[in-house]
Amino acid sequence: MSDQQQLFKVTIDNITIEVPAGTTILNAARKIGGDVAPPAMCYYSKLEGTGGKCRTCLVEVSKGSEKDPRPMPKLVASCRTTVMDGMEVKNITSEKVLDARAGVVEFLLLNHPLDCPICDQAGECHLQDLSYEHGKEGTRYEFQRRTFKKHDIGPYIQLHMTRCILCYRCVFTADQLTKKREHGVLDRGDHAEIATFIEKSLENDFIGNVIDVCPVGALTDKTFRFKNRVWFLKPMDAHRDCPTCSGRVTLWNRGDEVFRVTARKDEWGEVEDTPDGKPGWICNTCRFEKKKTSDWVIEGPRLINRHSVISQGHYAGKVGTHMPTETFEAVNDGRKPKLLMDIHSVSEVNKPEVQLSLIDGPAHSKVFNQNND
Amino acid sequence: MSKKLLLEKAHVEGIRYFDVYRREGGYRSVEKALKEMSPEAIVEEVKKSGLRGRGGAGFPAGMKWSFIAKPEGVPRHLVCNADESEPGTFKDRYLMEFIPHLLIEGLIVSSFALGSNDTYIYIRGEYAWIVDILEQAITEAKNNGFLGKNILGSGFDCNIHVQRGAGAYICGEETALIESLEGKRGNPRIKPPFPAVKGVWDRPTVVNNVETLAAVVPIINMGGDEYAKIGVGRSTGTKLISACGNINKPGVYEIDMTISVEEFIYSDEYCGGIPNGKKLKACIPGGSSVPILPANLLLKTAKGETRYMNYESLADGGFASGSMMGSGGFIVLDEDQCVVRHTLSLARFYRHESCGQCSPCREGTGWMEKILKNIEYGNGKMSDIDLLWDIQRKIEGNTICPLGDAAAWPVAAAIRHFRDEFEWHVLNPEESQKRNYGLAHYADPIHVPVA
Numbered sequence: 001m002s003d004q005q006q007l008f009k010v011t012i013d014n015i016t017i018e019v020p021a022g023t024t025i026l027n028a029a030r031k032i033g034g035d036v037a038p039p040a041m042c043y044y045s046k047l048e049g050t051g052g053k054c055r056t057c058l059v060e061v062s063k064g065s066e067k068d069p070r071p072m073p074k075l076v077a078s079c080r081t082t083v084m085d086g087m088e089v090k091n092i093t094s095e096k097v098l099d100a101r102a103g104v105v106e107f108l109l110l111n112h113p114l115d116c117p118i119c120d121q122a123g124e125c126h127l128q129d130l131s132y133e134h135g136k137e138g139t140r141y142e143f144q145r146r147t148f149k150k151h152d153i154g155p156y157i158q159l160h161m162t163r164c165i166l167c168y169r170c171v172f173t174a175d176q177l178t179k180k181r182e183h184g185v186l187d188r189g190d191h192a193e194i195a196t197f198i199e200k201s202l203e204n205d206f207i208g209n210v211i212d213v214c215p216v217g218a219l220t221d222k223t224f225r226f227k228n229r230v231w232f233l234k235p236m237d238a239h240r241d242c243p244t245c246s247g248r249v250t251l252w253n254r255g256d257e258v259f260r261v262t263a264r265k266d267e268w269g270e271v272e273d274t275p276d277g278k279p280g281w282i283c284n285t286c287r288f289e290k291k292k293t294s295d296w297v298i299e300g301p302r303l304i305n306r307h308s309v310i311s312q313g314h315y316a317g318k319v320g321t322h323m324p325t326e327t328f329e330a331v332n333d334g335r336k337p338k339l340l341m342d343i344h345s346v347s348e349v350n351k352p353e354v355q356l357s358l359i360d361g362p363a364h365s366k367v368f369n370q371n372n373d
Numbered sequence: 374m375s376k377k378l379l380l381e382k383a384h385v386e387g388i389r390y391f392d393v394y395r396r397e398g399g400y401r402s403v404e405k406a407l408k409e410m411s412p413e414a415i416v417e418e419v420k421k422s423g424l425r426g427r428g429g430a431g432f433p434a435g436m437k438w439s440f441i442a443k444p445e446g447v448p449r450h451l452v453c454n455a456d457e458s459e460p461g462t463f464k465d466r467y468l469m470e471f472i473p474h475l476l477i478e479g480l481i482v483s484s485f486a487l488g489s490n491d492t493y494i495y496i497r498g499e500y501a502w503i504v505d506i507l508e509q510a511i512t513e514a515k516n517n518g519f520l521g522k523n524i525l526g527s528g529f530d531c532n533i534h535v536q537r538g539a540g541a542y543i544c545g546e547e548t549a550l551i552e553s554l555e556g557k558r559g560n561p562r563i564k565p566p567f568p569a570v571k572g573v574w575d576r577p578t579v580v581n582n583v584e585t586l587a588a589v590v591p592i593i594n595m596g597g598d599e600y601a602k603i604g605v606g607r608s609t610g611t612k613l614i615s616a617c618g619n620i621n622k623p624g625v626y627e628i629d630m631t632i633s634v635e636e637f638i639y640s641d642e643y644c645g646g647i648p649n650g651k652k653l654k655a656c657i658p659g660g661s662s663v664p665i666l667p668a669n670l671l672l673k674t675a676k677g678e679t680r681y682m683n684y685e686s687l688a689d690g691g692f693a694s695g696s697m698m699g700s701g702g703f704i705v706l707d708e709d710q711c712v713v714r715h716t717l718s719l720a721r722f723y724r725h726e727s728c729g730q731c732s733p734c735r736e737g738t739g740w741m742e743k744i745l746k747n748i749e750y751g752n753g754k755m756s757d758i759d760l761l762w763d764i765q766r767k768i769e770g771n772t773i774c775p776l777g778d779a780a781a782w783p784v785a786a787a788i789r790h791f792r793d794e795f796e797w798h799v800l801n802p803e804e805s806q807k808r809n810y811g812l813a814h815y816a817d818p819i820h821v822p823v824a
Contacts, residue, residue, distance in 0.1 A: 052563035053731045055771050074770045080563045103767030107736040140760055143743045166729060185558065185729070188541070190739040192729030 010083040012036055012059075013093045025078035025089055026057055030268065037268075038091055039101075039130050041108070041215050042167035043079035046271055046279040050172050051079035054165065055104045056130060060097050063088035075100055098134075105135035111146045111190065112216075113162045121217030123230040123309045126269055127165065148193050153183065154201030156208060156222050156288050161193050164218035170194065170210035177281055178204040194218065205244055208287040212263050212271060223288050224252075224260040231309045233259055238296040245283040246274045250302050251293075258291045267305065376603055378591040378611045379584070380627045383471045389506065391513035394474040402593035403519055406482045407527040410593075415486035419589060421597030423609035427464075428454060428545075428582030429660060429700040430775075431684050434589075440569040441487060442577040450573045451489035452554065452580045453480060455496040455503075456538050456545040460661040460722060461702030464613035465583035467625040469496075469503050473510035477533065479586040481519060482593055484531045487579055492533045495550050498540040507535050542726035546774045547580040549728065560730045561774035582700075584613055604630040608683035612698070618656075618705035621645035630683035634658070635672050637682050638705060651707040654812050655791070658687050659699020661719050662779030664786030665712070666696050667815035675819065692786070708812035712794050713805075716787040717745040723780035734777040737768040741784055748795060751802030758795050762788055791815070 006021040012029050013036050019028045027045065029037045038059055043051030051057075057079045061072040066086030075097060078089070091097055109131055116122040148161035166185065171194075174181040182204075183196045196202070202210075210219050233252040240247045252260040263282045264272040274280040290296065304311040328337050344352055387393040394400070406415055420435030441449060453476070457465040469476055476494075484492045496504055511533050514520045522530045536554055538544045544553045548562035551573050572578020588610055592600045601609045608630040617623045620638065622645040628637065638653065639646045647653055653668040672680060675694035680686050684698045706715065724738040741764055747753045765781035765788075772778070788795060793813065798805045 052773060055731050055733055058771060077563070077773075100767060100771050104732055104771070107732045107740075107767070110736040110740060141740065143740075146739075165732065166735065168730075187729070188543070189724060189727040189729045190735050192735070 008083050008085040008087070010085075010087045010089065012089045013091050019083060021082075021085075023083055024051075025059060025061075025076075025081050025083055025087075026051075028083050029059075029078065029089075029091060035092055038078050039126075039134060040079055040268070041126055041130065041165060042169060044169050044172070044213055044270055045268070047169060047172040047176055047213070050167075050169055052077045054108070054167055056101060056108075056134070058097060058100050058104070060090040060094040061087060062090050062094075101134045102136050105131050106139060106141075108165050109135065109139060110141050111162070112165070113145060115163070118226075119160075119163065119217040120220040120225060120230075121163075121214075124269075125217060126215035146190060148191075151195050151199065152201070153196060154203055156284060157202055157211060158220045158222045158225055159194065160218050160220070161195070163216050164194055165216055166192055166194070167215055169213040169215070170219055173210050173213050174202075174204070174207060177206040177209060180204075205283050205285075206281055208284045209263065209271070209281045211287075212265070215269070221260060221262075221287070223291070228252075228254060228259050231312055233310075235302040235304060235310065237264065237299040237302045239299065240286065240290065240296050242283060242286050245286060246278075246280050247282070247286060248274055248280050249282050249286055249296075251296060251298070253293070256293050258293055258296070261287045261290060264302070376611060376629050377627045378603075379468065379475065379587055379613060380472075380625070383467075388472050389474075389510070391474060391510070391517055394472070395517070399474055400478055400514075400519055402590045403478055403481050404525060406485055406593050407525050407529060412486045412488060415482065415593065418597040419486070419592055422592045422600040423597075423607060424585065424588055424592060424600070425608070425684065426582060427584035427588070427612065427700070429459070429662075429697075431698060434581060434585050437569070437581070438483075438487060438579060440567070441579055442570045443488070444577070448490060448576055449488050450576055450578045451480065451484050451487050451492045452547075452550065452573065452578055453492070453494040453583060453586055454545060454547065454550055454580050455494050455500070455583050456550060457500075457583070457700075458497055458542040458545050458726075459700050459702055460719070461617055461657065461704040462615050462660045462700045463617075464615045464625050464701055466500060466503065467615070468583055468587055468613065469500070470506060473503075473506050474514070475587045475590055476507070476583055477510050477514050477520075479589040480533055481514075481524070481531055483579075483581070483586050483589050484533075485527075485529055489579075490530050490532065492531060493554060493573070494533060494535045495544070495554055496535060496537055497544075498538045501537070504535055504537055511535070541728075542722075543728045543774070543776055546776065549774065550580060551578060560728050561776075563773055605681070605683055606685055608685060608698075612682075612701055614682070614701045614703050616644050616703040616705070618703075619647050619651065619707035619710070620705050621648050628682055630681070632682055633672075634680045634682055634687075637703070644703075644705065647705065647707050651709060652812050652816060653705065654708045654710060654815050655706040655712060657696070657702070657704040657706075657783075658682075659697045660702030661704070661722065662775075662782055663697040663699040664692055664695075664782050665706075665715075665790065666786070667790045668812075669816055669819050670694050670790065671696075673819065677819070692782070693789075696786070709809060711749075711809040712787055712791040713745065713749050713798050716784055717742065717749045719783045720745050720780070723776070727776060727780070731773045731777070733768045734772045734780060737764050737777075738780045740764055741780070745784075748798050749805075751798070751806055753795075753799040753802070755796070755799050758788060758792065758799070 007018045008021050009018050010028050015032050038057035040057045041054035058075040059078045060075055063069050065084030151159055153159050182200050185192050186195045211221050233254055236251045236253055238251045249261050250264050251258050263280050266272045271279050382388050382397050416438045424434045425431045426434055480492055541559050543549045544559040546561045549559040553559035568578040603610050611627050611629050613625055613627055615625050626643050637643045655665050655667050656671045657665045674680050674689045687696050687698045689695045720742040724742045727734045727738045729735040744757050744761055765784045768777045769781035794810045797810050
């Protein structure tokens with residue numbers, strides 16, 4: 001079997017597939033897709049050495065392999081455990097896994113500020129998704145959340161250490177994409193923090209990618225800071241002839257204005273491969289400097305998972321799809337929903353006659369007041 | 374008087390220096406090993422001796438040695454784990470401080486067995502003066518031809534390097550130690566690959582505790598079979614126990630694992646009983662991370678049998694009614710000690726020492742400390758006790774390295790055995806600030822059901 005790669009049969013949640021030897025359980029589960037794929041906060045398939053830290057991808061191995069059918073004694077991190085032939089894995093079919101995962105979600109949210117309303121990551125935050133899908137309703141934590149001294153890490157990247165879950169992805173990114181890593185993890189335990197030593201600005205050509213790999217809002221784009229919410233923006237695939245990178249990006253537009261440029265992300269939130277099979281990291285010039293539509297060749301709208309908040313109300317009127325219609329009355333024999341309070345009776349900005357996705361530029365109170373006049 | 378193998382000569386005047394050590398019969402094992410034995414024979418001898426790792430986990434040392442990968446052309450390394458940071462454990466310090474040459478001798482033999490030409494001693498930063506002692510011992514050994522090139526004409530080269538840590542408990546975990554040795558942040562690695570395959574600089578590495586490596590010397594001198602006759606069952610040889618807490622004679626004792634716990638605490642040869650006529654309340658028999666036991670379960674197992682100072686007997690009953698031998702840090706608590714406060718100080722330690730790499734340990738240890746602080750200082754709630762139990766359950770087994778388990782076990786055991794003391798703290802917040810719970814029923818004989 002010199003050329004032919006050995007295939008291992010692995011059963012995950014009673015679904016059997018064949019994967020090449022050396023595949024991790026997580027990647028095998030991702031091939032099946034859907035709910036079977038464990039969530040991953042720290043693992044990033046495009047970065048070597050990531051994974052194993054966040055413990056959200058824990059799974060139960062109920063049968064080690066065909067040769068050694070003993071179950072593994074502990075839950076294992078699926079992102080760092082390779083499959084064996086005949087392995088049987090329980091993910092969402094295991095009570096133990098769901099319980100441990102809910103525990104991990106609670107731990108991750110323990111010191112997270114939950115400042116989603118003012119966080120630029122809201123709407124595309126993996127921690128939000130994770131806690132909605134796997135977390136419990138509330139926390140049992142009654143203490144003050146930890147805070148950090150603020151560090152300025154340069155003109156492009158905003159660091160919010162309080163939101164960080166210490167996945168180490170940005171550390172690996174800097175290690176693998178740049179010549180010299182300037183930031184890292186200082187201190188230890190629950191006061192460990194991402195920082196530079198001492199107070200440096202991150203200015204490598206590719207350092208902007210740490211924004212894309214950050215699963216939470218700890219590293220965000222300073223040029224996009226507080227400019228808009230991601231769900232008001234329209235993601236468009238675009239490219240340009242860039243001397244340093246592939247130049248294949250997603251533009252986040254509102255009308256004709258480019259608010260933000262990011263790499264193209266696949267369904268797991270990871271940077272998509274370019275046609276030559278390499279990860280499509282983009283350079284700082286593309287990300288931070290080219291904020292005009294004329295800089296780019298627009299390919300078309302980017303497909304976004306329809307469950308994502310980003311795909312709500314998109315392209316209405318401009319690119320094509322129609323407005324969602326209210327279905328409550330139709331399925332309830334014409335009964336109208338009983339509302340405790342109509343938000344429009346008190347809100348000055350949230351007017352039903354103003355179609356948010358049709359406004360060019362950010363929505364601020366002026367838009368609504370004009371309509372009132 | 375039990376047999377002494379390691380500390381027999383520890384108090385000979387000047388044993389710290391090569392000349393005296395050599396005169397007292399030191400370095401015989403190096404001569405024997407390098408001249409008469411092959412590396413495989415040494416590994417076989419250690420296997421036969423049944424020597425178990427003295428660092429805490431108790432994994433058979435010979436077995437660990439036989440796992441080391443031997444790819445062509447790749448150097449192998451032996452690393453001595455002298456990062457002894459477990460609260461209550463100070464046996465390695467004693468060994469290195471008083472008879473450093475014993476460790477050096479063990480290291481040379483073990484390096485020869487494993488084929489390690491560059492051997493490292495990773496020592497905790499706080500043992501600053503011991504570094505000097507070790508380095509002096511290494512220089513002396515080198516000057517006398519026991520280290521360096523072509524040792525005793527056998528063609529085997531070996532150098533020992535002493536590397537100081539920066540004072541982190543986590544660097545006692547073998548993969549974190551390796552990371553730290555490489556000059557990186559001391560985060561434990563995710564296993565597999567195990568150090569035996571990819572350790573220091575991705576080369577096959579064996580990491581052993583100081584005491585384990587020192588025990589290789591008597592094994593080679595007397596032979597593995599002879600060594601295995603000391604002790605009982607799978608607990609062979611002698612073990613250093615560092616006893617501390619409320620006892621008359623704290624210190625490091627070498628035991629041959631046949632004595633009972635009761636004898637160890639009360640006999641004059643060892644701890645010498647509890648001072649001021651107080652009664653025994655609880656004990657942590659193997660260093661801070663193993664489960665704490667109340668007096669009744671410490672002296673007798675749940676089945677009513679006498680508990681002995683060895684790996685099996687201390688673990689009898691599992692975590693429900695037993696504990697572990699651990700690293701041999703024997704901490705005794707008398708009736709005046711408060712278990713809640715004690716658990717709090719351990720929780721604070723683990724919070725401080727968590728590396729922060731994986732989430733359950735990073736966040737959970739801090740949470741447990743805060744809750745315990747509330748309970749101890751009279752601000753606790755009844756639900757907090759169940760919450761603590763739930764947190765420790767979610768940390769244990771879900772982390773990369775055993776530090777998560779080590780942080781969870783003391784809390785779990787304290788709640789398991791001393792729940793009414795926690796409840797008393799919650800119910801009597803003011804009284805608990807003025808006096809402690811006392812002995813209560815923790816020394817009462819346990820009812821043993823008739824079979």
